[in-house]
Amino acid sequence: MHTSITRNTLMSPSGIDRLLSLPQEHEIYSSFLDILLKFQDIKKFASEIHTEIHLIKPILKILGYTYESKPKFFDENIKNPDVALFADEQEKSRVSQLWGTKEYFSSAIGLLQLKRYGRSLDKGISGFYLEFENKIPIYQLFYILKNVKTPWGVLTNGRSWILLKKPYAYEKRLIEIDIEKALIDGDEETLHLFFNIFSLNSLKNVLPEIIESERKExxxxxxxxxxxxxxxxxxxxxxxxxxxxxxxxxxxxxxxxxxxxxxxxxxxxxxxxxxxxxxxxxxxxxxxxxxxxxxxxIKRGYEYKLNIEEIFLNNNATRLTKENLFRLKVLDMTPNLGSLSSQIIEGLSYLSFVLPYHERNTFVAEWEDEHSLKRFIIQNIMFGIERSHLMFDILTHIFQTRFDSGAPHYRLGNPLIGMSIKDILYYYDEKDQLGLFNKSPRDLINEIKEMYKLYFSLSDKIKEDVEIKKDMDMRLNTYKERIKDVMDVITASHFAKIIDSKKIRDLIFSLDSDALTWEHIRKKNWFLEAKEIANKNGFFHLEINFPFLLHNAFDYIFVQPTLSYIWEDEIPAVEATTAYIKRGMTYLKQEGKMIICFERIWDALIEELNKSKKYIYEIKENYIVVRRKLDKLFT
Structure with a gap:
């Protein structure tokens, strides 16, 4: 990537090379340098108005635009874009009668938002009277582009220039360039690249041609x-x-x-x-x-376009605040390469911009930074269960590239094969004789739940809490591994006759035994066979992998029931859907939603859903929303 380009999700390296190979315009680059040099004298104290008058508008003229300052936006709650860009004076005059309407913005080739020189373009700052101005600048432009038909948006602080393509959903196709680098390094190539990205001819002809050519290629x-x-x-x-x-x-x-x-x-x-x-x-x-x-x-490779506002706001944004949004827990039961997860992460980032704080003057720096915001969502809201080793690895690569984050709460396993911790209690009789010093399995499981409740209530930022959590870690991990072994053995008993009910009972009563006893158990043939079956089939026990479920549940669960990889057999839609509903609903809040995505919705599936006495459903364009019935909820 060229050294002056700081971000690029718009085109490939060869696309950049094609821009660099275009004919040089040395007189134009000299004009750019003159403007930049003159601005150096005032840049340290330059306000937004100074930046606009002495830097941005002179550059726009060289780039070939006719422009309109402060065009009235049709949404009165939103600050007007700073500049509307037109191809010529005739086009600008033609649409002037449409001032303040969506049609006006549809006729512009681009909209420009400008900030004072050097202001961060990916971080919000507090102190503005208008709440919109406090927010992350890139999302200010994103919001406007999402609500108009203008094909391009430009965001600049005079030094960094970002070109943003109108989003299809919640993705950001953009390219960012630092033009001051040309001044510092005496690099005319940066100005050549800048001109061939941001000029009128580029937005009308060059970039669309390169993007379409790359797509076909x-x-x-x-x-x-x-x-x-x-x-x-x-x-x-x-x-x-x-x-x-x-x-x-x-x-x-x-x-x-x-x-x-x-x-x-x-x-x-x-x-x-x-x-x-x-x-x-x-x-x-x-x-x-x-x-x-x-x-x-992926066999079908169908891309689902989620309506994040409809799913999460339920057409009533007045009830939600940022604080509500960031308390959510969301599970993707079939993350594959992140086709749904990425939309959810980008969509929640966008909703964070749309929603207010609970208290008007609140400002959380982590939520007002485009990059830390997405990491916060991944690390606090998003969970996933991926069944394929290969797809799990690629998913982590994608998260790192798109969000500069790993996937800390995404796990490897089969979400349909596993059990709940409460079901352990069905596999032993409380009247059975306990060891002299052994605790009842029920009491022990309840004690572990309370330990986790305390663990999650402690802060990672308070020194005393960190020390307590550190002391608890070893004991909790020991019990977690033992309970996982018990659940693996119980689940494996449905696959292998060698594991009988007595072995399961003995294992349950050994939960509180010493380390030597467990070392002995884990060497037995029947135990080794059970663990081999568990590994082979990807047994996944949700409360073990996501311990917060011991006292909480998911607000939303997303699933693609018919998703299959090219090495797998096709999955029957109706059977898979009912299996995911049965498994997922156990871990969904009473008022929670399960979003089931389909390439197409079959009549047989609707017939099956109509038989349900527990759930109601609502059909959307390419997904179904399943919830518990209200009478069940009130009961």
């Missing part, structure tokens, strides 16, 4: 790669044989990526990945990783 590459990929795994059923071939396909696009979880699985199977040399292609933007491998590795 990528489609051709993917069609060919999809055929060879599927051919390479044809007739193979074992994941240990399939994964190495798909890793090689992935590295044809991104050669340097590692697959820690997948490679660990393959090492257990005694499979070594052959290293092939691949040159990183220059016509691929890493931001497109999800779309590329959604097409290559």
């Amino acid at each position: 990528l489609i051709n590459i993917l069609i060919e790669k999809k055929a060879s990929c599927r051919s390479s795994i044809s007739g193979i059923k074992k994941k240990a044989e399939i994964y190495p071939k798909l890793i090689d396909t992935y590295r044809a696009f991104f050669p340097s990526e590692r697959f820690d979880i997948t490679e660990s699985f393959l090492n257990e199977k005694g499979v070594k990945i052959e290293e092939h040399t691949h040159d990183a292609p220059t016509n691929i933007n890493k931001y497109n990783t999800m779309d590329i491998f959604n097409y290559l590795f």
Whole structure:
């Protein structure tokens, strides 16, 4: 990436090279430098008005625009855009009669928001009378573009310039360039690139042509790669044989990526990945990783467009505040490559901009920074269960690229195979004889629940609380591993006859035994067989992996029941949907929603949902919202 480009999710490196190869306009670049040099004398104390008059508007003229200052926005609660950009004076005059309407903005080629020189464009600041002005600038522009048909938006503080493409959903396709670097380094190439990104001709012709050309080129590459990929795994059923071939396909696009979880699985199977040399292609933007491998590795590769406002606000934003939003817990039961999770993260970031604080003058710095905001959402709101080692690894790559974050609450496992901790109590008789010093399993489980309740109430920012949590960690982890072993053995008993009810009872009564007893148990053949079955089938016990569920539940659960990977058999839609509902609803709040996404909604599925006495459903464009019936809720 060119050194002056600080962010780029709009085009590939080869697209940037095409811009750089365009004819040089040395006189124009000299004019840019003159404007920048003159502004250096006042930049330290320049207000927003100074920046606009002495820097932004002179540059806009050189870029070829006719512009209108402070065009009236149709939503009175929103500050007017600073500038509307037009192709010529004739077009500007033609639409002047539409002033203050959506049609006016539809006729503009771009809208510009400007800030005082050097102000951060991805962080909000407090102190403005208008609440809109306190918020993250990139979301100010994003909000306006989302509500008009203007194809482009420009955000600038005079030094950094961001070009933002009108969003399809909640994604940000943008490119950001630092033009002061040209002045500092004496680099005319930066100004050449700036002109060929932000000029009138670029927004009207050059950029649309490059973006469309790259799209067509990528489609051709993917069609060919999809055929060879599927051919390479044809007739193979074992994941240990399939994964190495798909890793090689992935590295044809991104050669340097590692697959820690997948490679660990393959090492257990005694499979070594052959290293092939691949040159990183220059016509691929890493931001497109999800779309590329959604097409290559998922059978249907259908993209669901979620209406985040409709799902989370329920058409009544007045009830919600930022604080409400950031207390939510959301589970993605089929995250695959993050096609839903990414929309939810981006969508919640956008809702954070839309929603007010509970108290008017509140300002939480972590929530008013575009990057820390998304990390906060991932680390506090989002949870996921992915069944494939390979897809889990790619998902973490995507999160790192898009959000500069790992996926701390995403786990590997099969969300449909597992049990609840309360079900342990059905596998023993409380009248059975306990050991002399053993606690009742019921009492022990209740004690562990209370320990977790205390654990989650403690702060990570108070020194005394941190010390208490550290002391609790070892004991909680010991009990968590033992309970997980018990649940694995119970679940495995449905797969293997060697595990009888007496073994299960003895194991349950051993929960509070010493470490030596457990060391002995874990060496027994029946136990080893049970754990092998658990690993092979991806047993997943939600309360063990997400202990907050011992005292809480999810507000929203998202699932794609029919999602299948190219190495898997097709999944029957009705059976899969009912299985996900049965499993997921156990961990959903009484007033919570399950969002079930479909490529199309089958009549047989509707018939099955109509039979339910517990749930009601609502059909949307490509998803169904399932909730508990109100009479059940009131009961």
